[in-house]
Amino acid sequence: MATGIDHIRELESVALGAPSRRDAVVLGSWRRCLDDYRLDPARACEAYIVPRSRLREHRERAEGLIRTARGGIETLHQQLAGLGYVLLLSDDRGVTVDFIGDPAFDGALQKAGLYLGSEWSERRAGTCAVGACLVTGEPLTIHQSDHFDVTHVPLTCSAAPIYDSLGNLAAVLDVSALRSAEAKTSQNLVLHMVSATARRIELATLMAQARGEWVIRFSRSPEFIEVDPDGAVAVDGSGCITATTHLAQRMLCEAVGQGAPGAAGGGVIGRRLSDFLDVDPDDLPSLTRSRAARDRLVLTRGGGAVFAHAIAPQPVVSAPQRRPVASPLAELSGGDAVMDAAIDKAFKLSRTDLPILICGETGSGKERMARAIHECRGRRGRFVAVNCAAIPESLIENELFGHVPGAFTGAVGGGHKGLIREADGGTLFLDEIGDMPLALQARLLRVIAEREVVPVGGARPVPVDLRIVSATHRDLADLVRQGRFREDLYYRLSGAELALPALRARSDFEWLVRRLLPAGRVVGESARLALIRHDWPGNIRELVNALQFAAAMAGDGAIEAADLPETVLARRAVPVAAAAEDADDELAAVLAACGWNVSQVARRLGVDRTTVHRRMKRLGLVPPNRRHT
Ligand SMILES: Nc1ncnc2c1ncn2[C@@H]1O[C@H](COP(=O)(O)OP(=O)(O)OP(=O)(O)O)[C@@H](O)[C@H]1O
Numbered sequence: 001m002a003t004g005i006d007h008i009r010e011l012e013s014v015a016l017g018a019p020s021r022r023d024a025v026v027l028g029s030w031r032r033c034l035d036d037y038r039l040d041p042a043r044a045c046e047a048y049i050v051p052r053s054r055l056r057e058h059r060e061r062a063e064g065l066i067r068t069a070r071g072g073i074e075t076l077h078q079q080l081a082g083l084g085y086v087l088l089l090s091d092d093r094g095v096t097v098d099f100i101g102d103p104a105f106d107g108a109l110q111k112a113g114l115y116l117g118s119e120w121s122e123r124r125a126g127t128c129a130v131g132a133c134l135v136t137g138e139p140l141t142i143h144q145s146d147h148f149d150v151t152h153v154p155l156t157c158s159a160a161p162i163y164d165s166l167g168n169l170a171a172v173l174d175v176s177a178l179r180s181a182e183a184k185t186s187q188n189l190v191l192h193m194v195s196a197t198a199r200r201i202e203l204a205t206l207m208a209q210a211r212g213e214w215v216i217r218f219s220r221s222p223e224f225i226e227v228d229p230d231g232a233v234a235v236d237g238s239g240c241i242t243a244t245t246h247l248a249q250r251m252l253c254e255a256v257g258q259g260a261p262g263a264a265g266g267g268v269i270g271r272r273l274s275d276f277l278d279v280d281p282d283d284l285p286s287l288t289r290s291r292a293a294r295d296r297l298v299l300t301r302g303g304g305a306v307f308a309h310a311i312a313p314q315p316v317v318s319a320p321q322r323r324p325v326a327s328p329l330a331e332l333s334g335g336d337a338v339m340d341a342a343i344d345k346a347f348k349l350s351r352t353d354l355p356i357l358i359c360g361e362t363g364s365g366k367e368r369m370a371r372a373i374h375e376c377r378g379r380r381g382r383f384v385a386v387n388c389a390a391i392p393e394s395l396i397e398n399e400l401f402g403h404v405p406g407a408f409t410g411a412v413g414g415g416h417k418g419l420i421r422e423a424d425g426g427t428l429f430l431d432e433i434g435d436m437p438l439a440l441q442a443r444l445l446r447v448i449a450e451r452e453v454v455p456v457g458g459a460r461p462v463p464v465d466l467r468i469v470s471a472t473h474r475d476l477a478d479l480v481r482q483g484r485f486r487e488d489l490y491y492r493l494s495g496a497e498l499a500l501p502a503l504r505a506r507s508d509f510e511w512l513v514r515r516l517l518p519a520g521r522v523v524g525e526s527a528r529l530a531l532i533r534h535d536w537p538g539n540i541r542e543l544v545n546a547l548q549f550a551a552a553m554a555g556d557g558a559i560e561a562a563d564l565p566e567t568v569l570a571r572r573a574v575p576v577a578a579a580a581e582d583a584d585d586e587l588a589a590v591l592a593a594c595g596w597n598v599s600q601v602a603r604r605l606g607v608d609r610t611t612v613h614r615r616m617k618r619l620g621l622v623p624p625n626r627r628h629t
Contacts, residue, residue, distance in 0.1 A: 026146045068204050
């Protein structure tokens with residue numbers, strides 16, 4: 001094995017342009033480390049684990065993915081048992097959001113960065129499997145001295161990308177070991193296994209998401225079409241593709257000679273399936289299991305053929321299952337009907353460029369929803385948030401529209417691009433739009449209508465391509481009536497309107513509490529009742545703060561009512577003991593009203609079935625048909 005000095009010399013000679021026998025993918029990554037990220041080969045950096053609070057944010061964003069991927073990762077872990085491998089699921093920023101490793105080696109794994117929370121982006125860690133996979137979007141192995149940083153040279157890592165069903169690179173699955181045989185080929189089988197697992201996770205995501213639509217699975221061999229298809233797409237009633245796995249996207253593009261898919265969706269999402277295959281929506285029933293697999297050969301428009309398996313839309317059992325499970329939007333609701341409807345609408349709108357106006361009380365999650373819409377779309381540009389109420393009126397024009405050099409006294413020498421142009425290619429989020437000064441409203445209208453911006457002091461308009469999402473907790477229509485908001489701008493912004501429910505009106509309140517609780521903490525019954533009774537004027541923001549405060553107050557034990565902030569306790573309508581009595585009475589009444597159907601009661605009260613059973617047991621409530629047995 002090469003020494004540290006040899007490794008640094010090799011990197012330096014590649015930097016000088018010397019030929020190398022390394023794989024092209026490794027050399028490509030080394031050059032990015034040297035030229036783009038300006039990493040120093042001689043400077044070794046320990047693995048980086050993100051702070052707990054940041055890890056929580058990353059895990060929250062990836063919640064749906066973690067849930068869908070878990071089964072596949074556990075199976076792969078069992079297949080590799082005893083061989084010294086650990087499994088890492090990283091999000092699209094390279095942060096490890098799920099992990100399975102041997103606890104016996106915890107210390108060594110944590111030190112090596114093979115651990116929950118480790119960040120494996122190329123910029124941070126140099127050439128590594130997760131980082132290179134995020135850049136190339138392809139499965140690959142980074143073996144021992146392929147790593148850029150000498151600290152990571154003992155490791156061998158094989159990684160495969162996981163794409164969401166709109167074709168965006170969403171995550172990376174990585175299998176790593178602290179030690180391995182010297183030959184890189186020793187990892188070929190592992191790379192194959194990790195790629196197959198990533199493909200199955202994409203399929204599981206698509207199947208869960210597309211329950212209400214036709215799903216068409218593909219395989220090059222009739223034997224495997226039922227058990228392990230290569231890829232799948234979902235199509236809506238008009239035959240348009242609404243979701244795809246990465247391999248299906250690639251197969252369809254190649255089938256019509258379109259080459260490898262480039263941008264997200266790769267020109268497949270939104271197109272008719274019949275553009276790629278000789279299949280009409282009316283033909284789909286003939287591609288179900290009712291016919292033998294070998295008879296389901298479908299011709300491609302490019303002259304090839306694939307075996308197909310069509311699965312009819314599944315009856316939709318309940319709203320949560322219908323939502324796009326791995327999409328950032330799906331993370332926002334635990335089954336509240338109003339929220340689910342807003343998410344469904346937002347999901348459809350995310351595929352368009354329509355300006356969106358999000359209304360809701362302060363802290364109800366408007367910005368969070370705007371970010372999720374941006375992430376769903378997979379736009380190339382950034383998400384730029386502007387709080388129109390927080391920027392002084394005298395500065396807002398300059399902040400938004402930028403200025404040309406020397407536009408006014410005190411202008412920054414080289415000019416200033418402005419936030420609108422910063423958001424070019426992405427999303428401009430205008431928070432508290434009701435506070436936008438009238439004079440600027442006219443200029444904003446022009447940006448939306450003409451898709452161009454004129455910097456302060458400039459004569460030439462600059463074209464911009466962005467999606468505008470605005471938000472307000474005020475009644476904009478009322479501001480229009482008062483003459484404080486331009487009517488034409490209001491109609492431009494509110495073409496698509498999303499109304500978010502207040503926290504006190506959400507039936508998934510307890511789901512939100514569980515989701516926002518600091519890791520490993522539990523809420524005792526007295527605190528649970530106090531939380532339910534509070535009216536939450538500050539909405540989710542207030543709940544986040546209250547739970548963090550209570551967790552700090554409660555020490556290591558369960559959070560009880562006394563640990564909650566005064567503001568939460570003071571606002572409750574009745575004392576906790578009386579609230580408990582009310583809740584108990586309510587349970588008895590709801591049980592009777594629902595004919596003792598526990599699932600129905602749980603839905604009506606917005607709690608899970610276990611909670612209903614636990615409370616029934618505590619109160620000695622027994623269904624009438626079991627009372628004498
Ligand atoms: N579904 C959710 N899950 C977890 N946290 C959430 C959720 N929705 C909102 N939050 C959190 O609640 C806080 C408030 O959310 P956000 O800033 O999006 O609200 P807002 O309506 O834009 O507030 P304001 O009107 O004050 O600008 C943030 O800390 C956000 O991360």
